[in-house]
Amino acid sequence: xxxxxxxxxxxxxxxxxxxxxxxxxxxxxxxxxxxxxxxxxxxxxxxxxxxxxxxxxxxxxxxxxxxxxxxxxxxxxxxxxxxxxxxxxxxxxxxxxxxxxxxxxxxxxxxxxxxxxxxxxxxxxxxxxxxxxxxxxxxxxxxxxxxxxxxxxxxxxxxxxxxxxxxxxxxxxxxxxxxxxxxxxxxxxxxxxxxxxxxxxxxxxxxxxxxxxxxxxxxxxxxxxxxxxxxxxxxxxxxxxxxxxxxxxxxxxxxxxxxxxxxxxxxxxxxxxxxxxxxxxxxxxxxxxxxxxxxxxxxxxxxxxxxxxxxxxxxxxxxxxxxxx
Numbered sequence: 010x011x012x013x014x015x016x017x018x019x020x021x022x023x024x025x026x027x028x029x030x031x032x033x034x035x036x037x038x039x040x041x042x043x044x045x046x047x048x049x050x051x052x053x054x055x056x057x058x059x060x061x062x063x064x065x066x067x068x069x070x071x072x073x074x075x076x077x078x079x080x081x082x083x084x085x086x087x088x089x090x091x092x093x094x095x096x097x098x099x100x101x102x103x104x105x106x107x108x109x110x111x112x113x114x115x116x117x118x119x120x121x122x123x124x125x126x127x128x129x130x131x132x133x134x135x136x137x138x139x140x141x142x143x144x145x146x147x148x149x150x151x152x153x154x155x156x157x158x159x160x161x162x163x164x165x166x167x168x169x170x171x172x173x174x175x176x177x178x179x180x181x182x183x184x185x186x187x188x189x190x191x192x193x194x195x196x197x198x199x200x201x202x203x204x205x206x207x208x209x210x211x212x213x214x215x216x217x218x219x220x221x222x223x224x225x226x227x228x229x230x231x232x233x234x235x236x237x238x239x240x241x242x243x244x245x246x247x248x249x250x251x252x253x254x255x256x257x258x259x260x261x262x263x264x265x266x267x268x269x270x271x272x273x274x275x276x277x278x279x280x281x282x283x284x285x286x287x288x289x290x291x292x293x294x295x296x297x298x299x300x301x302x303x304x305x306x307x308x309x310x311x312x313x314x315x316x317x318x319x320x321x322x323x324x325x326x327x328x329x330x331x332x333x334x
Contacts, residue, residue, distance in 0.1 A: 012055045014046035015236050016190055016246055021047035026224040029231040032275040034284065036066045041232050043224075049245065052214050052229075052237040059188050066232050069147050070284050090127070092305060096263040097131045100181070104135055107206055107330065108177060112136055116176035119200065121165055122183035126152030133157065137177065142168065166192045173202040181210045182264070184243075185234040194250035201333040207252060210261060213327040215239035217318040218269050227271035227278075228325065240327045252331035259324030265315035268325045270307045277304050 013020045022044040029041050042055045058066065108116065116137050120129050123141030125148055132139055140159040141152050149160045163169045165187055178197050187193045197207060212228030213219065214237040219226045229237060238246070244254050271278050279301045286293060318324050 012044070012053070012057060014049060014051055015053055015057065015188060016051045016242065017046060017049045019046050019048040022053075023047065025052055026229075029224060029229065031066065031232060032225075033227065033230060033271065033278055034066070034068055034071070034281045036068060037232070039232070043229060043231070043237075049242045050239060051242050054232060054235050057188065057235050058232055063188070063232075063235075067145070068284050069145075070280060071145070089301065093127050093263070094131050097128055099260075099262050100128065101131050101135070103208070103328075103330070104132060104177065104179075107208070108135065108137060110136065112176055113202070116202075117174060118177045118179070119170070119175045121168075121178065121180045121197070122186075123152055123160075124148050126155045126158055126160075128179070128181065129158055130155045140175070166196060168196045168200055170200050172199050173205075175200050175205060176202050177206045177208070179208045181208075182212070184209055185211050185230075185236055185238065188235055190236060190246060191250055194247065194252070198251045198333055203333065205333045206255075207247075207331045207333070208328065209243065209247070209331070210264075210326055210328040211238050211243060212264075212268065213239065213259065213323070213325055215241070215323065215327075216259075216325045217321065217323040218272070218315075218325045222269065222272045225272050227268050227275065238327070240329070243327060243329055247329060247331050251334050253334040255330045255332055257330070258319075258328045259322055259326065260316065260319035261324075261326045261328065265319060265325040266308045266311040269311050269314070270304065274304075274307070277307075279304055 014022065024042060025045045026043045029043055031037055043052055044055050045052050117140055118132065118137040119140045119142060121142050123129055123143050126141050129139045129141050142161045142163055143149050144164060146162055149162055152158060152160055161169055165183065166189060178201060184190055219228060240257055247254060276282060277300060282300065283297055315325060
């Protein structure tokens with residue numbers, strides 16, 4: 010029996026790709042299908058893992074970490090940290106324009122899926138209290154090393170905060186992982202103050218790179234991405250759940266050029282490659298550092314193509330800024 014669409018509950022869909030495997034982290038030998046909803050065109054995973062079944066596809070260290078630890082080559086990780094902070098500056102500038110110099114008194118920013126807290130770290134100059142939420146305890150322990158952050162561990166469909174607690178909520182590459190996106194967005198809306206802002210970024214299933222890469226496109230990230238959105242159906246989902254769209258963009262300096270490199274060379278992706286060869290050892294650590302550098306160079310070489318598709322409105326990611334209606 011075909012699963013229903015996680016966004017509109019339609020049971021009518023067509024098979025897009027069959028027997029898709031975990032190409033990035035290779036957590037399982039299982040295969041999955043991708044189906045496209047006939048009503049809203051969301052591309053969803055079948056069968057969709059849930060709860061503990063879904064958790065096993067997220068290995069410890071699934072997220073990037075460049076905060077120093079006892080086994081880390083500190084100079085190299087300082088360089089990676091610098092790179093990550095540079096590519097996030099565009100997102101921070103958007104935050105600056107969004108909140109302005111004088112946000113409401115006591116305004117707070119919640120970053121859902123904060124990982125090791127690098128985005129919140131770059132946001133240290135904003136006139137907002139910064140709060141990070143993640144399901145991974147390891148990610149939160151890494152984020153705690155940055156200091157100055159309030160952190161919480163919770164599931165995105167049951168957020169542990171009082172209503173109207175936040176002026177801005179960000180969800181960078183989170184919504185595609187959520188089994189029930191409407192329930193998640195209703196929780197987010199509950200937490201936003203009147204007129205508060207939501208910023209959502211997801212891989213763009215309507216992008217040129219997705220069309221070119223087909224089933225190899227890393228934006229699908231089977232089996233972790235349960236639903237894959239185009240700008241049109243993402244906007245519709247947000248509007249159905251009580252948000253008013255303010256603006257939309259198609260470029261992320263951090264992500265748009267990285268996704269094609271991950272698509273063509275999934276074993277070069279640093280977090281997955283490092284996880285596959287623990288414990289590292291000195292010689293292997295040097296090899297990983299060299300391969301990290303090669304990965305970053307390939308991302309930089311791909312940047313002009315990523316800019317080009319974004320200028321055509323078909324970039325590899327879509328960022329939607331919406332206000333609580």
